[in-house]
Amino acid sequence: MAETEQEIKARKERERDELYALDISGVEWRSAPGTEEHEERVEIADLPDGAVAMRSSLDPDTVLRYTEAEWTAFVLGARDGEFDLEPAPHDGEPGADA
Template sequence: MHEFRNGTPAGRLSADWRKSARSNPNGNCVEVATLPTGEVAMRNSRFPDGPALVYTRAEITAFVLGAKDGEFDDLLV
């Protein structure tokens, strides 16, 4: 079984990356992918071979539910 860690070069991850339909055409996007382990990786679309952040399902669930509840609205421009 593979073990993925934060900072693993995203280009080394065998993953189907996707980004939000709300992303702009300037390339300022965060892309996500589900890894074979069930974890979720994130990368900067401008640097597709740069480091990836890897989160557990529990961490992603907490973040997404918090975002839906408005916990991070203060970060919006």
């Protein structure tokens, strides 16, 4: 039997609460190869059950946590260009505010 919308919402809230309750003080953070220690970078850490934690090197106390399903959806979307930013129009170009 398929979950109802309310059951799905309750399950996702429970998963989020469990994920944020994890002690991640001992996780190993990694960043993109070639970045220097002093450079701003995104850091990733693997958590249990395929979950992932993400933070900025400039704000290591603010950590976002994603379930395996959320992380997979994000990575696949990024690979497909779903998060590509369009350049802002410049003066004199089509779409620029006059």
